[in-house]
Amino acid sequence: MTVHLAPALRVLREEINTRWPHRDHASDGWIGDADHQARRSDHNPDSDDDSVNAIDVDVDGIDPLLVVRHCVAHPSTQYVIYNRVIWSRTRRFAAARYTGTNPHNKHLHVSVSHERRLEDSKQSWGIATSPATRLGDRVLRPQARGGDVRELQTLANCLGARLVVDGVFGPKTTAWVRSFQKRETLAVDGIVGPATLAALRAATTPPKPQPGRAPGCRTVRRGSTGEDVAFVKRFIGARWCGSPGPDFDERTEAGVRWYQRMRGIADDGTVGRITWAQMGVKVTY
Ligand SMILES: [Zn+2]
Structure with missing residues (x-):
């Protein structure tokens, strides 16, 4: 067999992607x-x-804590680590301090059992269908808290905001929303209602494919420029690729190499067919 992600974790990843389509990868x-x-x-x-x-x-x-809650209730889970805490089946998922070198504050780690029946399980994790609020379910105002505020902050960061994604609608998030509303010529009230949300989604959605220019239409590398480069930078994120924009510079190349290593593919810093496919983009050349 070829190296593959355990089916139970593929189901988990898909549910997380469905539940939070704007998440940072x-x-x-x-x-x-x-x-x-x-x-x-x-x-x-x-x-x-x-x-x-x-x-x-x-x-x-x-x-993340919603994901943890669902993982500890799934029969395949062996342990979960997030933010210096480990929940392990061997301890009946009681939270314990995690003392490994990586604090797991940028990502959460989920391990599943090595028992074939459990690693191959297609049982739902209940995350895609969870009733917890998601962005758009309610009007977000300053002082609001929750997973939907984290989604808002992540969308803002796609547009270069550099906010801490903490799920708290504090002064910096408010200031960014107001500046965005001003830029979009919306009512400047710092409140994320339907009009602001629609503008946010429009600003962060890749444009409709145009022949020869859309993501996946060509190989891009250092020196390339255009919307497909901007897409790569948005996808990998400002943390690794630097400020958003259409230019594939040195920092972009470093970000692409990092992404390629994370995905276990050749880290040549060039976005060709294999890397496009890893990012879920249909390759059309
Ligand atoms: Zn890990």
Whole structure:
């Protein structure tokens, strides 16, 4: 068999992507890098079936504690780590301090059982259908808190806001919303209602494919410029690729290399067919 993510974790990843379509993928990953390969890790393929039984999910733009709650209720989960806390089946998922070197504050880690029946389980994690509020379910005002505020902050960061994604609609988030409303010639009230949300979504959605120019239509590398480059930078995120924009510079190349290593593909810093496909973009050349 070829190296693959355990089916139970594929289901989990899909549900998280459905629930938070605007989430940041920068700290996502599943296959171990050289550092993981040097030790025992669920990020390394199993010797019997080549499955990888662990996934890392970027916490920006999602509600990490909601994910933790659903994971500890799923029969396949072995343990979850987030923000220096570990919930492990061997301790009946009681929260315990995690003392490993990585604090897991940028991503949360989920490991599933190596028992074939459990790693192959297609049972839902209940995340895509969770009734918790998501962006657009309510009008967001200054002082609001929650996973939907995290989504708002992540969208803002796609537009270069550099907010801390903490789920609290504080003064910096308010100031950014007001500046965005001004830029979009909306009523400047710092409140995210339907009109502001629609403008936010429009500003962060990649444009409709245009022949020869859309993401996935050509290979882009250092020196390339255009909307497809801007898409790559938005996708990988400002944390790794620097400020948004249409130019593929040195920083973009470093971000692409980082992303390629996280995905376990050749880290040549060039976005060609394989890297486009990894980003979920249909390759049309
Ligand atoms: Zn991990």
